[in-house]
Amino acid sequence: MNNPQDVVDFVHNGHKRYLPHLSIDCVIFGYHDQQLKLLLIRYHDQENWSLPGGFVERHEALTAAAHRILYEKTQLTNLFLQQFYIFGDSPTRLNRIEIQNNHNKVYAKANIAIDEDHWLAERTLSIGYYALVDYQEVTITPEFLVEGYCWVDINSVPELQYDHNEIIDRALVTLRSQLYQQSIGQNLLPEKFTLPEIHSLYEAILDRQFDRRNFRKKLLALGLVTQLEERRKIGPHRSPFLYAFNHEIASKPFEEGTMTEF
Incomplete structure (x- = not known):
């Protein structure tokens, strides 16, 4: 979403293109200066950082959706990509009012407010994927609702939005268990x-x-x-x-x- 009109269309018509209750969160690992790095984004008017992610199109395979989202964020294709867990038990995924308030902060930049019955305020299950990328090959694509991107050391991850810290912990456990491959x-x-x-x-x-x-x-x-x-x-x-x-x-x-x- 590169301009206000894209955001307006997504908020009002996104449920026609995407599955309303299913999203993908991507844990993007890179390696640089002998450190395992993690790519984070921060949405407009959000205090905490988040993992890159997005919704799954109605007629889109899950892995294809993950590759699309990763390409939109990094401009990379043919990445190593591994599905590792489904997230839906966290209180932040069950509290509709909190989710609604968070979304309203994000979409305020486009002068859009949503109520608690809006499709974006419904409970959403997230499928976690982790990706391995060449740190130096990543090209960050600017987005209208995103204020910034950063790489952080895996040992210095700040408090994130929603249950994203839990998602990273699960991804790291999976990565370590599969390292000898x-x-x-x-x-x-x-x-x-x-x-x-x-x-x-x-x-x-x-x-x-x-x-x-x-x-x-x-x-x-x-x-x-x-x-x-x-x-x-x-x-x-x-x-x-x-x-x-x-x-x-x-x-x-x-x-x-x-x-x-x-």
Whole structure:
């Protein structure tokens, strides 16, 4: 929604295009400066930040809706995307008056007010998806109702709107449980990487430290990565070997429903 007319049309006619009681909230993870980052937005006249999200179109598949919403927010396609939970038990999703008041604050910029019987004030179930993106490739698209965007360290997430802190906690648990799969690290590291780079990534995601020598041994023993013949020259007498994910072996834990841990 890029102008007031788009907002007016959405408020008055959105229920014709979208499923009124079903939305998607996206936990967008990026990796930068050895930190796991999270993308947040803040709507006009809202005190707290929120997760990016949106409604599902009436004839749209759920995953297609998630990809569309992510593209609208980041301009990225072909992202790693994982559905992880459905949210509907939080009091903020049951309290219609609070939801109505929050919506009225947002839509005040377009001179629109909604009452408690409006479709936007009804109880909404949210399907949580988490995405892994290249931090440097994200292009934020301005929106009429959005005041700002920011990346925050996963360990410094502020108090958010609605039940979005709970959604992030659930997404992080899922991400950590699926870390020992090719699809996770592959989307946050370059195709070829050094041992310190993957070591720092795993420490950032799991929020714990690993002994570097044991870390390498276990990665290789599990078959998650392969040491290449190539080296990266980073300075005098410093040319570490490069590694790459072993796609065939690293994807097996996910397919078999098991989880590998160090």
